[in-house]
Amino acid sequence: MQNFESIMEKLKILTDAAKYDVSCSSSGHERRGQDGHLGSSAAMGICHTWTADGRCVSLLKVLYTNKCVYDCAYCINRRSNDVPRAAFTPRELADLTMEFYRRNYIEGLFLSSAVNGSPDRTLEEICEALRILRSDYGFLGYIHAKLIPGASPEMVQRIGMLADRVSINIELPSRESLAALAPQKTAAGILTPMRQITDAMAEQRSLTGAGNKYSKYRYRPKQLPDSNFALLGEEAPREGRYSTAKMVFRGAGKNLTVRQIDAKMAVKEDRFAPAGQTTQLMVGASGESDRQILALSHALYKNFFLKRVYFSAYIPLMSSPLLPQVGSAVPLTREHRLYQADWLMRFYGFDVSEILDGNDPNLDLQLDPKIAWALRHPEYFPMEINRASPEEILRIPGIGTISAARIVRQRRVAAVTYDDLKRMGVVLKRAKYFITVGGRYYGGGVQQEDLREHLILQSGGQQLDLFAQTDERFLGTKLQIE
Amino acid sequence: MEYLYDGTFDGLLTCLYEHVYTEKADDIRVLEENVQLSLGRQMQVKTDLTKSEKVAKAIEKKISPAALRRAYRAYLTAEKGKEMDVLRYVFLGFKLGRDVDRLHGSETVRRIDVLNHKVSWEADRILGILRFSVIEGPDGKDVLYAAIHPNCDLIQSIMPHFLNRFRQDPFIIHDVGREKAGFAKDDEWVMRPLPRDFSPQYTVDEQQYRELWRNYFRTAAIDQRRNPKLQKQFIPTRYWQYLTEMG
Numbered sequence: 147m148q149n150f151e152s153i154m155e156k157l158k159i160l161t162d163a164a165k166y167d168v169s170c171s172s173s174g175h176e177r178r179g180q181d182g183h184l185g186s187s188a189a190m191g192i193c194h195t196w197t198a199d200g201r202c203v204s205l206l207k208v209l210y211t212n213k214c215v216y217d218c219a220y221c222i223n224r225r226s227n228d229v230p231r232a233a234f235t236p237r238e239l240a241d242l243t244m245e246f247y248r249r250n251y252i253e254g255l256f257l258s259s260a261v262n263g264s265p266d267r268t269l270e271e272i273c274e275a276l277r278i279l280r281s282d283y284g285f286l287g288y289i290h291a292k293l294i295p296g297a298s299p300e301m302v303q304r305i306g307m308l309a310d311r312v313s314i315n316i317e318l319p320s321r322e323s324l325a326a327l328a329p330q331k332t333a334a335g336i337l338t339p340m341r342q343i344t345d346a347m348a349e350q351r352s353l354t355g356a357g358n359k360y361s362k363y364r365y366r367p368k369q370l371p372d373s374n375f376a377l378l379g380e381e382a383p384r385e386g387r388y389s390t391a392k393m394v395f396r397g398a399g400k401n402l403t404v405r406q407i408d409a410k411m412a413v414k415e416d417r418f419a420p421a422g423q424t425t426q427l428m429v430g431a432s433g434e435s436d437r438q439i440l441a442l443s444h445a446l447y448k449n450f451f452l453k454r455v456y457f458s459a460y461i462p463l464m465s466s467p468l469l470p471q472v473g474s475a476v477p478l479t480r481e482h483r484l485y486q487a488d489w490l491m492r493f494y495g496f497d498v499s500e501i502l503d504g505n506d507p508n509l510d511l512q513l514d515p516k517i518a519w520a521l522r523h524p525e526y527f528p529m530e531i532n533r534a535s536p537e538e539i540l541r542i543p544g545i546g547t548i549s550a551a552r553i554v555r556q557r558r559v560a561a562v563t564y565d566d567l568k569r570m571g572v573v574l575k576r577a578k579y580f581i582t583v584g585g586r587y588y589g590g591g592v593q594q595e596d597l598r599e600h601l602i603l604q605s606g607g608q609q610l611d612l613f614a615q616t617d618e619r620f621l622g623t624k625l626q627i628e
Numbered sequence: 629m630e631y632l633y634d635g636t637f638d639g640l641l642t643c644l645y646e647h648v649y650t651e652k653a654d655d656i657r658v659l660e661e662n663v664q665l666s667l668g669r670q671m672q673v674k675t676d677l678t679k680s681e682k683v684a685k686a687i688e689k690k691i692s693p694a695a696l697r698r699a700y701r702a703y704l705t706a707e708k709g710k711e712m713d714v715l716r717y718v719f720l721g722f723k724l725g726r727d728v729d730r731l732h733g734s735e736t737v738r739r740i741d742v743l744n745h746k747v748s749w750e751a752d753r754i755l756g757i758l759r760f761s762v763i764e765g766p767d768g769k770d771v772l773y774a775a776i777h778p779n780c781d782l783i784q785s786i787m788p789h790f791l792n793r794f795r796q797d798p799f800i801i802h803d804v805g806r807e808k809a810g811f812a813k814d815d816e817w818v819m820r821p822l823p824r825d826f827s828p829q830y831t832v833d834e835q836q837y838r839e840l841w842r843n844y845f846r847t848a849a850i851d852q853r854r855n856p857k858l859q860k861q862f863i864p865t866r867y868w869q870y871l872t873e874m875g
């Protein structure tokens with residue numbers, strides 16, 4: 147490799163500049179306790195390694211450049227901040243991605259960028275890098291490209307055709323904070339491309355004829371040919387008939403990107419952002435309440451059909467009178483609770499108004515929002531495991547989607563006993579206070595009025611409390627906007 | 629009676645056959661070389677493809693094709709006593725039919741769940757943490773080579789994943805402990821023995837790309853969020869040997 151030293155230097159600068167942005171290589175918190183699901187991010191759901199902060203690394207996450215003409219208050223790359231600057235060339239970035247990918251370091255590329263010159267000028271170069279990857283190198287890995295607010299419609303369209311997923315970050319959960327903290331960005335500059343992406347995907351779904359603008363050939367999924375899995379004739383005799391392709395795991399192809407699947411099925415690969423659109427909201431840089439944040443994310447799912455809304459705990463690195471003090475605690479617990487609440491809304495049938503039905507506009511930092519909800523609604527509990535509907539069972543603390551499904555499945559053939567629940571993966575030390583099994587209640591040891599305290603202690607107790615305190619102190623530094 | 633078999637899945641299925649038609653098995657173990665059988669207590673079961681085929685068909689028909697897959701996966705683990713676990717599961721299945729997999733409360737079924745989970749968990753992990761190095765092939769072209777040391781026997785479960793991925797480069801996945809490897813080229817692959825001391829010649833660029841990756845890995849961690857406990861929870865230290873970047 148020529149210019150090894152210079153690539154090394156660029157990689158260092160542009161990784162460092164990109165790392166505070168959580169999306170996709172999701173935070174450790176968010177992954178925990180999700181029943182092994184990776185949600186819609188499953189397209190790049192393979193973790194290749196885990197950083198020292200416990201985050202899963204599946205993509206090469208870098209900025210194309212950190213040279214920026216904007217001056218957003220919260221950002222380490224803002225124009226007025228004195229940091230080393232660098233920019234890849236399209237070829238350099240494409241080579242790096244490809245070489246990492248073939249060594250199985252990564253599933254693909256997660257590319258964002260500062261604004262070098264203008265949004266479109268920067269995106270033009272990014273487009274070229276992606277084009278080299280896709281056309282010259284035949285790269286079928288995953289690409290998540292982050293658009294820059296203010297991108298032109300042509301640019302959005304071109305990038306959408308090359309990337310699996312596109313996103314444009316909202317970051318600040320209200321117009322007011324946007325105006326205060328990122329004055330060069332406008333809500334329109336963010337929402338217009340977002341709307342365009344949503345519409346392009348909807349249009350793509352409705353266009354099926356040959357030769358439409360999204361596909362030269364009509365997209366028609368074919369049965370995957372078996373030969374893809376076939377072995378060559380002879381195999382080590384020890385293996386007998388079960389080393390043959392038949393026994394190859396069903397799931398072995400489950401992590402393919404849409405473009406890999408397209409390639410296998412020999413269909414034309416021109417598709418607009420097949421893995422959809424996401425965005426990110428920053429938590430704790432500005433003063434919005436959890437209720438505002440969750441309501442916004444709910445509206446985004448509903449109106450823009452986003453695949454995910456990511457939350458990112460703001461890490462106070464920049465000093466500004468508008469922002470929490472540098473070095474103050476990072477609201478990690480709050481971020482975690484928001485993800486839990488988001489999860490409840492998407493998979494457990496909860497509504498924002500239920501999750502935050504008390505007077506407090508913020509989530510309870512000490513307790514999982516599901517437990518908090520259950521404690522506020524003693525009228526629904528205890529529920530009889532052998533009679534409650536599947537929707538009701540999902541509301542019981544300590545029972546996840548998998549164990550709920552197991553309960554319902556077994557009920558059809560045999561009554562569920564208390565011991566069965568444990569084997570089904572129910573967290574009994576939590577669930578037992580909210581259920582009866584065959585009419586019997588097993589949570590007798592703890593008085594109702596002590597239950598909250600008991601559950602808090604149980605869920606990490608001391609340590610979490612410590613977190614909660616720092617968080618509260620942090621939340622005390624509410625912003626004064628206007 | 630203690631059954632001794634050759635360690636293949638067909639061998640295990642043959643054991644299940646004998647369990648019905650000759651004396652019942654109360655343990656099944658792999659026959660080790662140069663070991664004297666103690667007559668009357670132990671019995672060597674000769675793998676018989678007709679018998680194993682019959683049992684396989686019976687499992688598919690009387691229980692379900694999924695049950696056969698589950699039995700097979702359980703067999704791929706390195707767990708002690710997995711053979712008897714499979715036996716108990718299959719015979720419970722013969723009694724209950726396809727409903728057997730709904731009986732999540734049963735110890736026998738749960739055990740098979742656990743074994744299945746072990747295989748798929750490890751296969752999933754290995755898919756991510758396996759590292760290829762570019763080595764020089766016999767014709768001077770690039771070949772990708774990866775060494776793994778999994779608990780479960782899972783080369784065949786991970787080969788298809790990489791076949792889908794590498795259209796240009798031939799690749800080799802070497803299970804060092806089991807001394808065998810999957811060799812893949814274009815759309816096909818074979819399993820062949822490969823000694824554990826196989827030591828390939830790396831290309832010149834290889835070291836540099838490893839260096840770049842290590843550098844990336846170190847830079848990407850957020851200091852404010854350091855959480856080694858969480859890191860170990862995701863990736864048990866046993867697997868760190870794979871990771872170029874942990875070194």
Ligand code: SF4
Pocket residue numbers: 214215216217218221222223224225259260261328
């Ligand atoms: S435009 Fe992006 S990179 Fe530039 S200062 Fe704002 S947030 Fe930072």
